[in-house]
Amino acid sequence: MKTIAALEARLGALHERTRETPLFNPVFQLSLDLSRALEGGEISLDDMAALVAQLECEGLNNRAGKLRKLLAPPADEPGALAGDQTDFEAFREQWERPQLHAVFTAHPTFLLAPGQTAAVAEAASATATIDKTRCAAPPAREPVTLAYEHSEAMAAMARAQDARDAIVARLLDEARSRWPGNWQSFRPLPFRFASWVGYDMDGRTDIGWHTSIAFRLLEKAARLARYTASLEGFDPAHPLLDTLRPATAFAQARAQDFAQDLSGAEALAAAANRLTDHSPDNLLSLKPLIAALETEAEAAAPDRATLLLTLAAAMRADGLGMGWIHFRVNAKQLHNAIRRRLPEGEVIDLASKGALATLRRMVEDTRPLRTNFAALATESSTAIRQFIAMAQIIRHIDADAPIRMLVAECEQPATVLAALYFARLFGVEGKVDVSPLFETETALEHGGRFLDALLAEPAYRDYARKRGRVAIQTGFSDAGRFVGQIPASLAIERLQGRLAEAMAANGLSDVAALVFNTHGESMGRGAHPASLRDRLEWPLSPWARRRFARAGIRLEPEVSFQGGDGYLFFARPELALATLTRIADLRPAETDLTAPADPFYHRTDISLDFYRAIKEYQGDFLASRTYSRAVTAFGLGLLNPTGSRVSRRQSDINADREMSLRQIRAIPHNAILQQLGYPVNVIAGIGSAADSNREEIAALLVESPRGRQILRLALTANAVASIKTVAAFGELFNSAYWASRTYRGTEDHLAASCAALAEYLVGDDRTGVFRRLASRLRIDALKFHRLTDLLPEDGPAGDREAVRRRIGVLQALRLALLQHMFLKVVSAPAFSRANDISRRDVIEMVLTLRVDEALAQLRRAFPVRVPGPRDFPLDEASDYPDGGEEGYGAIERDFMTPIARANDLSLRISTAIANEFGAHG
Template sequence: MNGVGALIEQLGQLHNRTQETPLFNPVFQLGLDLSRQLEGGELDLTGIEALVAELECESMQSRASRLRRLVAPVAIIDNRRELEMSLTEREFSAFRARWERPQLHAVFTAHPTFLLTPDQSAAVADAASSSADIGLNACVTGAERPAITLKYEHGRAMRAISHAQDARDAIVSEMLEHAAAHWPEQWHELEPLPFRFASWVGYDMDGRTDIKWYDSIGFRLGEKAERLARYAASLAAIDANHPLLNDLRGALAYAEARAADFAEDLTSPEALSGAANRLTADDPNKLLSLAPLIDALEAEAREAADQRAIALKTLAAAMRADGLGMGWIHFRVNSSQLHNAIRRRIDPDNTLDLASRGAMAALREILAEVKPLRSNFAALAIESSTAIRQFLAMAQILAHVDSDAPIRMLIAECEQPSTILAALYFAKLFGIDDKVDVSPLFETESALEHGGRFLDAVCAEESYQAYVRQRGRLAIQTGFSDAGRFVGQIPASLAIERLQGRLSEAMVANGLTDVAALIFNTHGESMGRGAHPDSFEDRLTWPLSPWAKRRFLRAGITLEPEVSFQGGDGYLFFATPELARATLTRIAELRPAETDLDAPVDPFYRRTDLSLDFYRAIRSHQRKHLESQTYSRALTAFGLGLLNPTGSRVSRRQSDIAADRGMNLRQIRAIPHNAILQQLGYPVNVIAGVGSAADGNYEELAALLTESARGRQLVRLVRSSNALASIKTVAAFGELFNSAYWASRPYRGTESHLSDACEALAEYLTTDDRTGVFRRLASRLRVDALKLHRLLALIPNENPLDDRETVRRTIGVAQAIRLALLQHMFLRAVSIPAFSRANDISRDDVMEMVFTLRIDDALAQLRRAYPTHFTQITDFEVNAPSDYPDNSGEGYATIARDYIDPIERAYALCLRLSTAIANEFGAHG
């Protein structure tokens, strides 16, 4: 075996055989060829590991190249020049309008996408940060994965935000320098605010119970200390003896001490009381507002020379943007948690339908009568309701940590206007409604389908109108993860776009054009989570299209776009100073909060007879997959065993072996769902249905998609995904469970040394359904793909990839090697000597664990059945002699060496291949 290049060539030759035999599967055949070499001794796991390392390296180079391509140019000097070229305003008023409100709110979320190790992330980012050729400098192979804890995720988020802050400071400084040169009499009036940053890491309670309330307080205090240290460092760089440094350093020491308090275990009343009393007590260093410091810096700047004035105003701008933290924070709860909390107030007997008019009337009544209540940390500690606990935590943060920076309250699965009124009630109850932005999340199929009526109803509520006017903004959240999973990514994106349009209509109809519309589009970096891979412009306009933006801006509604940069994938855009600067410069150039109001109507929105039918047909096709037992069984055939652990939040609920055999898709979260699709070789939730939706109307639909900017963007997404997809790979996985394959493999004397193992596997799998499941799924995907290719042939390819086949073959080789490793694991597992049932775990249970890739569980059971470390007779100081035991006790060591250890090593290599495949797709899940 000469390496991956030779395997790519071999796979290409095998592909040629499909012309003779259409059902021939080159990926599976290459996997079989490798398996025969591995089982025959021509190749060992060390040789396989060398191939895996080569694929890892190539995939990291691919990822670095993609990252650089999206944000290029990356050199600081180039981006300084690019920014200056974009400053084309001739009037100060126009310049001021552009720079005094955020073009984008960037939220650093921590969904489980920490695929790369810190060393790997650094290698990819460093390679992408330079214009030099990307070579071995991007490669870190076989890296040990750290435990991904909430603290780890928070630290990575803060690191990314710090780079973003530095990049924003540089942009603000250069913008002020330009203004000072062009408008010397007016530039001091500028209060720049081009970007805001936020995070929900440590504050997101949706789907997890492992975050204690005092963890959130502790994180916020830690962020306050970190930001104060950065403010002090910036001011010291301007003037090492500046008088405000004493204020900042005193506040920093105080914040560090309080953060240390809340980093302790505060479960006991005594511990909590001490920490709470120290935080709530008056103290000269208890800085709660930066307003006096901002005023002082601005006043000093007006009297200073330009260079010093620019530096002072840049620091004031950072303080104005971030407040007393690394950015704004987002708490998140589920709507059901709010429902449980509000029932205690309006429906203690649990008889009221919260969607009913009666519930709305009751909520209006208590909203009109509510009187704010004081609260303290003891009230927070004893509160059992998750939702109320969040409001109490927000109240304490606003009272004792940062009184200026508002807090977002995101509500997941929010489908009823009563949920919003319930949130408003608790915000008023604890006296924080003037600082909290309640934001419903529209992500489920029902929420997207009925979201327009929801928005109409809630915007008509007088209490809600008064609330958003008080806040100056109306906030909503649209999600692409669950929407992409349950609706399909393309219909989800189009449904979200229509929902955004309905929001503008509801605001106009209810006289709310005097408040801003803050639209938080929570997508990730994956195509399956709403991240368009073709360009940064596509990445920004896919979730918030020019059509949607025009609906707001033509109505005179200020738009505040917000997007997430999710976890390890998203943080790469801010992993180095160069990348952070390039990312923010691209955003500043593209101006996502603006659009051309005079642009002609895109035919995609004019020809709704075609576009709506197209949308509905894709959505219907996606629904059929989700409702199909075939699709569900194929995706769960290996459980979640094809995936690395990539976050602190669990990927699914705990279950037993029997439950694994019938795992439901709703047990798996959105990101693992998408990640499994990548690993199986076909992003169904992106591609499927597009071809079938064009059936019978190819020419007319192709013409529409070609003529429409939105249509071409849609096609670019599909082409990018399809370029990485392989239906043959999907089918290949099913053949692993084919009893006939195992029975035939040693046929006519070939591989006779495997006869017993293959016979055992063949017998074990005679009743297994997975071969048929994968074949049916592959057949359905193939029929749809034929129609897709017919449609794409009629649409010009805007970005043809020269290396498309090389990339596909590289992924194919990775899949084939993994197929060989999986077969190696199956053969080793079935060859282990039978052991007696212990603790309700049988040999068949262990086999099923291996087949569903619950390898850690299987290894634990096998090592318990065949221990290699146990008490020896020589460990005892017993005087009486003994001739027994009369053997060395090495039998189990042999079983471990020949069977158990190879399974463990092969599985570790499988997971490294999973990382490589995800890198080729550009993101995890």
């Protein structure tokens, strides 16, 4: 029981017993074996820590292997960026517009410590495995702050920029070799980058306006420094350096100004005036520099021309920042703001046609207002503040780069017109792309009508033509948890098709469609794990791309790389180059109009029914008290903190029992499903949806490229799923288990503790909840397996079984640790009620994994050291107390420290399990 091999062998033997007893649970039995060994002194927490450390290392290596495999080009894809293109103008058309916009977000997925991230990235870049010293448990991490997230985003973007430069130089060299007479007129722009770290206000109140301004100035300074370094690298005496160097210093100084405390009027005025005094060092546009570099390149030697054009391409792509920026607000914030601007006494219902007429008139009649930093500092409305901040950025930091305004939970066309009104009011209409987010079930269901109504508005059409694009955002996180990942992807796909139809119907085929698909890195949030091709096609399918192409609409695809998980693709220069090269090879902005029709979209009598049945099944889960209670049974206590937006814990002791699924964001929701052992929102419903028409659905899924893509996602998720694990968690709360554990005298030393737990849990509902959930999942899984029995084998099962066995051992170890915590807390001495917290409350805290709170209460009741005479500066001596000033050191040692250590190991197991799944949440 002290080696992983022994535990895996034992788990394998226990699995065989399910043939005799179908209800037998191998995972829970292994946890009982471990628990008995731990409580009996045969193994220690140190031994458990050694086992966890080894499994952590295997998880990190597995994570690195997944990333390496994802970025490796298949043998049948040669990867020549230029392809067989023979026409220079066609080549220019292909590469002078982005194949992809990549957005680096601050989603809370910073699960790995910096050393772990570096180890995974290094291993993914080579064929070596991570050694034990690199896998060592990281020291206690500092909280993940917004500043840390921003610095990580900027570092990832810098490596992405370097990789893009390498691709641009490669394209220029290719053009030079093929078209030597006119290659210097080639202006490659294969990728754009953006970030919303520090600009996303949806659900946040901890980001001040000055934070966004300071970050934008910091980004400007960093990018100018990188442009300067690039130019110095091949010409240290270039005359443009006389512009770039002082501009860099000016931006750095102003970034420091806005990073200070600006709560006082004088401090704000000083910082603002230094930025807005029209200093010649405040570079606001790169257009003159780009023109100078390109003009020089026309007469330069080929190698120097390539360097000049590569730098000019970087400037054209990024502007005066590390990339473009995305502000984000919630539709409700816009609604509250627009009500302040309505004519006196006028009230509108934003869902009504009257609202559209009112807002249409307001957009037409409005005249821009001047603003300054005082207006920004004193504005109380979040939405208005964002527009004023954009105006200041465009006026005083970067006059060229457009800014995206993402509107979350946007379900009414009037909301977009409200945003247009504020864009015009503050003079930024020509630089801001308003992008409604379609993610909720309601938004996806009614999104087609939304787009029809919005694009029929003359004010919006004029605005779209002015901007040169229609921008929308489709989200896979909340859609995936409320609709189910597969139905959500298919609903988003249909919405994208409706956008192409609406643009064509309203005469907007001459502008681009910018479709921002905000998926995460996990299966449950829209990242397809099978290949990079699948990853790019899952959120924006070939079918959807063809809809735009047939309408003559240029497509601008955009995806997000979310937080620590997403930044792994850019954690090293080699990874960044591999990531962008593979994306460029796959050309997500293009489509093949000659490809054979996919039967999935023509056999709608089968595929639509299949979609609706899965959606209905997933909807039943969302409405189910059983599912909600199971997911919230431990609150968020199974999860590590992974971002600056901390998940709020309820203050009431019993709040977790009543926690709604809608109180849990998509990332922690999916992360809890990973930890419980079954990605419900990916797999559940497929088997049941196919049950009545299994043969026909199986045939369609095999025949259809989209169908096979769905299967690859479901089968990958199923390979790491375990319904037995779901059921095992419920047994922790089984009063009969605890009452019977010492029944035959095998653990007499635990008799009192087990009896106390049995009595405490006699009315607890969680055992029944997990059993009902497991039963429902099992019925659906049986139907899923009947479906997959009709499908061809998808590959060797050896690796899958090894991963499942490893996850099973991790889960058994954690269940044993949780039992250790439960036994310790009920064995701790009673204490008098204080601060309205009783001993029973502390037990409930541990049972819902609010361990830090429980330990704080125990340490308040049993301090290790109590005040004594030496704490008082008295002249008179005292011989009493003669027993010293020790407090409850033994209680700390015997109860609190073991609980803390077990909880720490449990959270390390959470990281290891997330690595086996390939992402956090």
